[in-house]
Amino acid sequence: MPPLKNKLAWSFSRMRTFDSCRRRYYYQHYLKWGGWDERAPEERRLAYRLSRITSADQLAGELVHQGIEDALRRFRSNRLVVGADELVATALVKWDRKLAESQSGRWKYDPKRVTCLVEDYYSLPDRDGRLARGKERVEVCLRSFCASRTWEELRRGRVANWMAMDGDSFETVEVLGIPTYGRPDLAYDASPPDEPKSRLRVFDWKTGSPRDSDVLQVRFYALLAESRWDFSPESVRARLVYLFPSPVEQTVAVTAEGIEDGKRVLLESWELMKSVLADVDENIPLGIEHFPVTRRPELCLRCPFQEICHDRPGSSPSAAAATEEDDFDPFA
Numbered sequence: 001m002p003p004l005k006n007k008l009a010w011s012f013s014r015m016r017t018f019d020s021c022r023r024r025y026y027y028q029h030y031l032k033w034g035g036w037d038e039r040a041p042e043e044r045r046l047a048y049r050l051s052r053i054t055s056a057d058q059l060a061g062e063l064v065h066q067g068i069e070d071a072l073r074r075f076r077s078n079r080l081v082v083g084a085d086e087l088v089a090t091a092l093v094k095w096d097r098k099l100a101e102s103q104s105g106r107w108k109y110d111p112k113r114v115t116c117l118v119e120d121y122y123s124l125p126d127r128d129g130r131l132a133r134g135k136e137r138v139e140v141c142l143r144s145f146c147a148s149r150t151w152e153e154l155r156r157g158r159v160a161n162w163m164a165m166d167g168d169s170f171e172t173v174e175v176l177g178i179p180t181y182g183r184p185d186l187a188y189d190a191s192p193p194d195e196p197k198s199r200l201r202v203f204d205w206k207t208g209s210p211r212d213s214d215v216l217q218v219r220f221y222a223l224l225a226e227s228r229w230d231f232s233p234e235s236v237r238a239r240l241v242y243l244f245p246s247p248v249e250q251t252v253a254v255t256a257e258g259i260e261d262g263k264r265v266l267l268e269s270w271e272l273m274k275s276v277l278a279d280v281d282e283n284i285p286l287g288i289e290h291f292p293v294t295r296r297p298e299l300c301l302r303c304p305f306q307e308i309c310h311d312r313p314g315s316s317p318s319a320a321a322a323t324e325e326d327d328f329d330p331f332a
């Protein structure tokens with residue numbers, strides 16, 4: 001089999017990493033590449049292993065999304081409504097198993113399959129508190145979803161109109177000539193029979209507090225909808241379903257101005273990503289010196305690459321005043 005090629009494709013989470021810390025972007029998208037091969041240089045192999053480290057917040061987000069996906073798929077298959085207690089119990093069994101894996105240290109030998117938490121690997125302060133809050137987040141989010149108006153409405157709708165779901169495979173789609181990937185957690189065709197392709201509803205489950213970038217993300221979904229499903233961006237309406245700490249279901253309309261802004265941001269971000277490449281066609285980066293470390297030390301505390309990031313600003317104790325949630329997308 002020919003070796004996998006590291007192709008450049010834009011995604012919302014890639015943009016967020018790029019904007020938050022260029023050095024992390026370099027490690028995540030370039031240095032780690034090929035590090036899964038035992039014949040690769042040790043520097044790459046270590047970067048790959050570190051890239052597989054997750055955090056308590058990220059793990060909580062992953063298990064919540066898996067639980068909701070499970071509920072949606074079982075409902076779509078046979079109209080079975082899974083109760084909140086069952087969803088929570090299943091997720092917490094997984095949670096405990098992942099924590100045990102992280103403590104075992106087996107990640108070092110199988111980083112693709114075995115969980116390693118940044119809280120364990122770097123012996124972070126308040127490790128136990130963070131894990132307890134992560135576990136609480138899993139339970140609260142899944143119960144909020146089960147009690148949400150969104151879930152009730154989806155059950156009343158036509159499952160045949162569910163178009164894309166969390167867990168479906170990612171495909172690269174061209175938007176404005178740019179290869180992009182990403183999708184909402186659920187897309188639903190709400191068009192009346194006599195007006196096909198006139199209404200698309202997209203849903204995103206959020207396991208943290210609202211952020212300004214959430215609205216921007218909706219604009220990208222709207223742009224994506226045109227290329228992927230042939231819905232005009234203006235036909236898209238989104239619902240952001242915040243599940244923690246308290247449930248909020250926020251409907252976001254996509255305006256023509258919003259679409260233009262989304263296009264502008266996408267084009268600018270793409271040009272910036274290309275500007276750090278020595279060879280754009282082959283996606284070969286410039287030297288590491290073109291990828292400066294962040295100026296926000298609070299981002300370093302839970303960054304998996306601390307071990308190899310020797311000039312990071314986060315090594316002083318004052319940097320330990322990290323924000324409650326990771327600033328990087330849990331599904332980057």
Ligand code: SF4
Pocket residue numbers: 021022023024025027293294299300301303304305306309311312313314
């Ligand atoms: S440790 Fe800090 S500076 Fe280094 S890659 Fe991570 S976030 Fe960036």
